[in-house]
Amino acid sequence: MTRQKIFRLFISSTFKDLIAERNYLQKEIFPKLENLCESHGTKFQAVDLRWGVSEQDNLDQKGLEICLNELRRCQEYCVKPNFIVILGERYGWLPVPTEIEEKEFELLRQYMKEEDKKVIEFWYKLDKNENNINPDGMLSSHYELAPRRGEHSDFADYQKWSAEEKKIHEILLDAANKADLEQDKKFKYYASATHQEILEGALSPDVETGFAHAFFRTTNGLPKDASESIFRTKNAEHKARLNEIKQALRQKLGNCCYEYSVDLSNEQETELYLQEFGKDVYEAFERNFLDQLADMEHVTEYEAEEESALNFAESRAKIFIGREKYISDIKNYISSEHDNSPFILVGEPGSGKSALMSKVFQLSKSWFPNAEIICRFIGTSNLSSNSYNLLTHIGERITEVYNGPFLELPRTYDDLIVYFKEKLSLVSKEKPLILILDAIDQFNKKDLARDLRWLPDQLPANVKIVTSIATDAIDVMDALKHHFQRADSLLSPLSLDEGKTILNMLLKATNRALLPHQFKEVMDKFVKNKGNPLYLKLAFEQSKLWNSYDPPEKTVLGDTTEDVILQLFAKLEYVHGRMLVDRALSYIALSRYGLSET
Numbered sequence: 001m002t003r004q005k006i007f008r009l010f011i012s013s014t015f016k017d018l019i020a021e022r023n024y025l026q027k028e029i030f031p032k033l034e035n036l037c038e039s040h041g042t043k044f045q046a047v048d049l050r051w052g053v054s055e056q057d058n059l060d061q062k063g064l065e066i067c068l069n070e071l072r073r074c075q076e077y078c079v080k081p082n083f084i085v086i087l088g089e090r091y092g093w094l095p096v097p098t099e100i101e102e103k104e105f106e107l108l109r110q111y112m113k114e115e116d117k118k119v120i121e122f123w124y125k126l127d128k129n130e131n132n133i134n135p136d137g138m139l140s141s142h143y144e145l146a147p148r149r150g151e152h153s154d155f156a157d158y159q160k161w162s163a164e165e166k167k168i169h170e171i172l173l174d175a176a177n178k179a180d181l182e183q184d185k186k187f188k189y190y191a192s193a194t195h196q197e198i199l200e201g202a203l204s205p206d207v208e209t210g211f212a213h214a215f216f217r218t219t220n221g222l223p224k225d226a227s228e229s230i231f232r233t234k235n236a237e238h239k240a241r242l243n244e245i246k247q248a249l250r251q252k253l254g255n256c257c258y259e260y261s262v263d264l265s266n267e268q269e270t271e272l273y274l275q276e277f278g279k280d281v282y283e284a285f286e287r288n289f290l291d292q293l294a295d296m297e298h299v300t301e302y303e304a305e306e307e308s309a310l311n312f313a314e315s316r317a318k319i320f321i322g323r324e325k326y327i328s329d330i331k332n333y334i335s336s337e338h339d340n341s342p343f344i345l346v347g348e349p350g351s352g353k354s355a356l357m358s359k360v361f362q363l364s365k366s367w368f369p370n371a372e373i374i375c376r377f378i379g380t381s382n383l384s385s386n387s388y389n390l391l392t393h394i395g396e397r398i399t400e401v402y403n404g405p406f407l408e409l410p411r412t413y414d415d416l417i418v419y420f421k422e423k424l425s426l427v428s429k430e431k432p433l434i435l436i437l438d439a440i441d442q443f444n445k446k447d448l449a450r451d452l453r454w455l456p457d458q459l460p461a462n463v464k465i466v467t468s469i470a471t472d473a474i475d476v477m478d479a480l481k482h483h484f485q486r487a488d489s490l491l492s493p494l495s496l497d498e499g500k501t502i503l504n505m506l507l508k509a510t511n512r513a514l515l516p517h518q519f520k521e522v523m524d525k526f527v528k529n530k531g532n533p534l535y536l537k538l539a540f541e542q543s544k545l546w547n548s549y550d551p552p553e554k555t556v557l558g559d560t561t562e563d564v565i566l567q568l569f570a571k572l573e574y575v576h577g578r579m580l581v582d583r584a585l586s587y588i589a590l591s592r593y594g595l596s597e598t
Contacts, residue, residue, distance in 0.1 A: 005041065005042040005043065006042065006043045006044075006045060006077055006079070007033075007037060007042065007043065007044045007045065007077070007079050007082075007289065008045045008047055008073065008074040008077050008079075008082060009033075009044070009045065009046050009047065009074065009081060009082060009083070009084060009285070010047045010070065010071045010074040010082060010083050010084070010197075010201060011025070011046060011047065011048040011050075011084050011086070012071075012083065012084065012085045012086070012194055012197040012198060012201060013050075013085060013086035013087065013088075013194060014087070014088060014090045014091075014092035014093070014192075014194055015050050015092075015093070016230050017088045017089070017090050017230055017231045018086050018088055018217070020270070020274065021086050021215075021217070021274065021277060022048060022050065022086070024274045024277070024278050025046070025278065025281060026046070026048070028278050029278045029281050029282050030044070030046045032282060033046075033282065033285060033286075033289070036286065036289060037289065037293075040289075040293045042293060047070050047071075047074060049066065049067045049070060053066055053067070054575065054576065054577070056574065056575050056576075056577075057575065059147055059148045059149060059156060060147040060148075060149075061098050061145045061146070061147055061148070062098075063095070063193075064095045064098070064193050064196065065098060067193065067197060068196065068197065068200060071083065071197060071200055071201050072200070074201075075201070075207075075211075079292055080208075080210040080211040080288050080292065081210060081211055081212060081213055081284070081285055081288050082201075082211055082212075083201035083202055083207075083211060083212040083213070084212070084213050084214075084215070084281070085194070085197070085198050085201065085202060085212070085213075085214045085215070085249070086214075086215045086217070087194075087214065087215070087216050087217070087242070087245070087246060088216075088217045088218075088219070088231060088232075089217075089218065089219065089231060089232040089233065089242070090230075090231065090232065090233050090238075090242075091192045091194070091195070091233050091235070091238035091239075091241055091242045092192035092193060092194040092195070093192055093193045093194075094165075094166075094169050094190075094191075094192050094193075095165070095192075095193050096145060096165055096168045096169050096172060097145065097172070097188045097189065098144065098145045099127075099130065099142040099143065099144050099145065100124065100142060100143045101132070101140050101142055102126060102140055102141045102142060102143065103140065104181075104185065105124065105126075105142075105143045107179050108120075108172065108175040108176060108179055109175075110179070111174070111175040111178040111179050112171060112174075112175050116171045116175075119167060119168065119171060120168065120171060120172070122146075122152075123145055123146050123152070123168060124143040124144065124145060124146070125143060125144055125146055125547075125549050126141060126142075126143050126144075126548070126549070127141060127142055127143070127144045127547045127548050127549065128141045128513065128515070128548035129141075129512055129513050129514060129515070129518075129546060129547055129548045130142040130144065130511065130512065130513075131507075131508075131511050131512055131513040132511045141548075144547070148161055169189075172189050173189045173190055176189040176190075187199075190241075191241075192238075192241075195241065195245060198245060198249070202214065202249060202252065202253065203248055203249070203252055207252075209253075209254075209256070210256065210288055212252075212253060212256065213253065213256045213257075213258070213281075213284055213285075214246075214249045214250075214253055214256065214257045214258070215257075215258045215259075215260070215277060215280070215281070216246055216257065216258070216259045216260065217259075217260050217261075217262060217273075217277075218259070218260070218261045218262075219231060219232070219261075219262060219263070219264050220261060220262065220263040221263035221264055221265035221266065222264050222265060223264045223265060224265060226264075231264075256284070258277075258280050258284075260273055260276070260277060301383070301393075302393070302396075302397055305376075305381060305383045305384070305393065308380065308381045309361075309375045309376055309377060309380075309381075312358070312377045312380050313357075313358035313361045313362060313375065313377070314358075314362075316354050316355045316357075316358035317355060317358040317359045317361075317362055318509075319502055319505050319506055319509065320355055320358075320359050321498055321501050321502060321505070322494070322495075322498045323352070323356055323359070326345070326356055326489055326491065327356070327359065327360060327363065329343075329489060330343060330345075330360050330466055331363075331367055333464065333466070334364070334367070334368065334434060334464045334466070335367075340458050340459045340460075340461070341457060341458065341459065341484070342455055342456070342457075342459065342464075342465040342466070342467055342484075343464070343465070343466045343467070343489075344467055344468070344469065344480065344484065344489075345357070345466070345467070345468040345469070345489050345491060346468070346469050346470070346471055346477070346480070346489070346490055346491070347468070347470065347471065347490065347491030348470065348471050348472070348491075348532070349470050349471075349472050349534065350532050350533060350534025350535065350561060351491045351493065351532060351533060351534070352491060352494070352533040352534075353438065353439070353468040353470070353491055354377065354438050354439065354468075355533065356468075356491065357375075357377075357436055357438040357466070357468055358377075358438075360436060360466060361373070361375040361436050364434055364436070368432065368434060370430075370431060370432070371431065371432045371433065371434050372398075372401050372427075372431050372432070372433050372434070373434045373436070374394055374397060374433070374434070374435050374436070375435075375436040375437075375438075376390060376394075376436070376437055376438070377438045377439065378390065378437065378438060378439045378440060378442040378443060379439060379442035379443075385444075386443065386444060386447055386449075387413075387416070387443055387447050387448070387449030387454065388410075388416060390437075391416055391419070391420045391449075391454060392409055392410070392416070392419070394420075394423070394435065395407075395419055395420060395423035398423045398424070398426055398427065398433065399423065399426070401431065402426040402427060402428055402431070404423070404426040407419060407422065407423075413448040413449070416449075416454060417453055417454045420454055421456055424456070424459065424460050424463050425460050427460060427461075427462045427463050428462065429461070429462050432462040432463070432464070433462065433463045433464070434464050434465075434466070435463070435464070435465045435466070435467075436465075436466045436467075437465065437466070437467040437468075438467070438468050439468055439469075439470065440452070440455075440467055440468070440469050440473075440476060441469050441470045441472075441473030441476045450473075450475055450476050450479065451475075451479045452476065452479040452480060452482075452483050452484075453479075453483070455467070455483070457483060457484055493530050493531030493532060494531040494532075494533055494536070495531060496523065496526075496527060496531070498531075499523060499526045499527075499531060499536055500523060502533075502536060503519070503522060503523070503526075503536065503540060506537075506540045506544075507540070507544065510544055512544045514543060514546065515548055517552060517555075518543060518546055518555050521543070521555060521556065521557055522536075522539045522540070522543050522557065525539060525557045525558075525559065526539065528559065529560065529561065532561065534561055535560075535561045535564065538561060538564040538565060538568065539557050539564055541568060542557060542564060542567055542568060542571075543555070543557070545571075569581065569585075
């Protein structure tokens, strides 16, 4: 993923012993960093999941997985810093692995007592739909940790589960030691959650200087009436691992490590320590922020919009097969010296228009290396969400590329039509212009450009426009019939074979598989929906969550696209609660151009 003007900072630490530090950051430091970023036109997000993992996710054994996934999301933004670790004198929570490779699981079983086998077999089920590649390069299924529901609902209570988790952890670690597993395989059986976050966020070879910062606190005294076990680990093995982590961080991060010694029984000393800690956090990140913001501020509005289009095209064309006839027709249209009308692609909602336009955008760069190619996916960014911003922005780019005069910006829609046509007339034979405008129907219902008067029926020489329209946009389709004699191409449904190929590609990309009856369920409903690619994509999002041990009645898809969307909404409500989902979707629906992540 390319750089974005969002700074996401993942906070990793043990929990109960470092509440004061995390609270101080949330109350005193992060608001200042938010103000700093906002003053430079960017956003700051602190990701502290000690308070952010829902009860439902914990019951589903997803807590650590969510933390690591959010950490990776922070890293994907390619801005530094993106990781902060705060360490005291505790090693932290020891989670049991949520999945174990099939052969490794069978090996560990050989080193377990019969009563221990029963415990492990009660909690772990083989999922043949999990299809990862093992270190030997072979596909392998996994045993998965069962959620604390159904037959395991007796352990929904945290205290009861904590005791059971400790028992599972001891059984697995004992077996891993006896099996003499290699260190990298054994790691998940002994590592704390914080240790796993640190390995990924700071100690990975891929983490460069400045992306991670570490803060170590040593106590000379504890708060009055505090239990020592909350602040210090007594386990010698855990102490040794904690010291190893700190030493590894010192060696890797250098002056990005900060160390403090404090008597927590002294309130005044504690307050001064928190102030120093907070000041160090702020100043360390302020330096990184300002260095990168200076680079970001050199990015022009056009470059940011171009980056948005590139990212969108990449996401839509990632899984793409077939459509050779349409690609050939569009290539021939662009190459033609005689066809001066726009190429207009129409298709039903979800028929794959955006994916096809994305692929054409990617291919056109090699087809026509000397051309100026501008691609916009209408409704996906601020500058493409309404016709005025879109067309004036394209006009300004044409002026820059072809050294045209800077005209006064249009004030009315009729002025905009004239402005756009005048800009197109600047294009030269030496550098042809290719405009790819996906989803004209995504202009707001009140946008006057839905009448298509801005789109010339005869283009200037050396200008080609490829655009798409959804057939359910009645007003835009009526305008199309009025202003143009024909649409160049009606996008046909995918064939059954194409659907099978795409589903297999999607499953492979996520290391998933389906049992024959599950695969048939997806394909039968896909055919019932007339080969609609959107239905197939939504069906995949649902079916990739199916396990091989799920009963058939739990692996049934909705009959229509709308039904599958409702199933996905139901899943969101299950995970996040109905109120949050209801309000979030309502805000999105009510907003004029959608919502930013923050």
